[in-house]
Amino acid sequence: MVETSDQWITERTGIKNRFLVGPGETCSDLGARAALDACQKAGVDPADIELIVFATITPDMMLPATACLVQHKIGATRAWGFDLSIACSGFLYALQVGVQFILSGCHKNVLVIGMDVMSSIVDYQDRQTCIIFGDGGGAVLLQPSESASDGCFVDYLHEVDGSGGDFLCMPGGGSAHPASKETVEGRQHFVKQDGPVVFRFATKRMPDLCVRLLERNGLTGKDVDVFVPHQANLRIIKSAVERLGMPMEKVIVNIEEYGNTTAGTLPLALSTALSSGRLKKGDLVLFAAMGAGLSAGAALMRWGY
Numbered sequence: 396m397v398e399t400s401d402q403w404i405t406e407r408t409g410i411k412n413r414f415l416v417g418p419g420e421t422c423s424d425l426g427a428r429a430a431l432d433a434c435q436k437a438g439v440d441p442a443d444i445e446l447i448v449f450a451t452i453t454p455d456m457m458l459p460a461t462a463c464l465v466q467h468k469i470g471a472t473r474a475w476g477f478d479l480s481i482a483c484s485g486f487l488y489a490l491q492v493g494v495q496f497i498l499s500g501c502h503k504n505v506l507v508i509g510m511d512v513m514s515s516i517v518d519y520q521d522r523q524t525c526i527i528f529g530d531g532g533g534a535v536l537l538q539p540s541e542s543a544s545d546g547c548f549v550d551y552l553h554e555v556d557g558s559g560g561d562f563l564c565m566p567g568g569g570s571a572h573p574a575s576k577e578t579v580e581g582r583q584h585f586v587k588q589d590g591p592v593v594f595r596f597a598t599k600r601m602p603d604l605c606v607r608l609l610e611r612n613g614l615t616g617k618d619v620d621v622f623v624p625h626q627a628n629l630r631i632i633k634s635a636v637e638r639l640g641m642p643m644e645k646v647i648v649n650i651e652e653y654g655n656t657t658a659g660t661l662p663l664a665l666s667t668a669l670s671s672g673r674l675k676k677g678d679l680v681l682f683a684a685m686g687a688g689l690s691a692g693a694a695l696m697r698w699g700y
């Protein structure tokens with residue numbers, strides 16, 4: 396579809412595969428499947444879920460919120476919920492929202508979903524973006540723990556820099572440029588990206604936040620057992636890992652398999668970590684994300700099961 400090569404994509408991004416949804420399959424379909432899977436693994440009846448936070452930039456529709464569609468599909472009859480839109484940082488920010496509702500004692504079962512169907516907004520004539528993005532994501536269920544040894548949230552550090560908004564955006568379809576013949580003809584309903592600018596932001600801000608977060612908790616990269624970074628580009632991950640001074644063995648990387656699934660990468664990486672037996676009870680886990688906004692974040696968690 397575009398002038399590129401497998402060799403270029405592999406060398407410059409580390410990506411080999413991307414999964415795309417089937418005909419008629421939507422973001423809420425994938426979200427509902429992941430949510431049911433999470434509930435089943437945790438032994439929780441969907442009717443006992445109290446809150447659904449759905450991180451996505453590819454909702455089924457602008458309204459209603461995808462969280463409402465998922466609430467209905469999974470039978471979470473007592474839950475409220477909403478969508479959270481901050482692109483690739485979405486899951487990490489949604490996780491923090493969910494954690495706050497647990498910490499405050501408001502809720503005991505919070506479902507956090509990170510999912511994107513990027514194929515619905517990617518321009519397959521634009522080689523800067525179409526080689527990177529794929530569809531997918533996952534869900535986690537948050538519950539209060541009795542003690543820190545049963546798992547706990549340690550700390551987080553999130554930052555946005557709105558001055559970089561134009562470097563990664565989808566101009567059409569919002570109140571600035573409502574859908575029109577011109578926005579469609581101008582291909583404004585697709586993601587636009589200045590790759591090198593985003594790359595520089597990612598390689599600086601993401602590890603910066605990780606280092607600051609670790610330092611204020613009296614830790615260094617050496618104390619981290621498992622690092623779960625946003626999967627945007629293998630070169631971005633490697634540069635962050637070098638800065639943190641940790642071996643690649645501690646890092647969950649599955650970008651080769653899935654590409655960049657935006658809000659989906661962190662729960663997908665968690666799934667990879669769990670299914671490969673790399674995540675164990677008591678592990679100190681560092682999460683990191685960055686994306687449109689421009690936005691970035693880091694979070695520390697003591698894994699609980």
Ligand SMILES: CC(C)(COP(=O)(O)OP(=O)(O)OC[C@H]1O[C@@H](n2cnc3c(N)ncnc32)[C@H](O)[C@@H]1OP(=O)(O)O)[C@@H](O)C(=O)NCCC(=O)NCCS
Pocket residue numbers: 398399400403404407408483522523524526527563588589590591592593594597627628655685686687
């Ligand atoms: C998009 C990205 C992969 C491009 O890689 P890059 O090494 O920065 O490449 P550049 O844009 O500097 O382009 C280098 C050359 O490769 C070419 N090129 C760009 N995309 C290409 C592709 N898919 N296939 C082949 N050549 C390509 C460019 O035209 C340029 O050619 P030139 O030197 O003749 O002008 C990279 O910038 C990136 O990953 N950025 C971050 C993106 C990101 O993380 N986005 C999501 C945020 S969550």
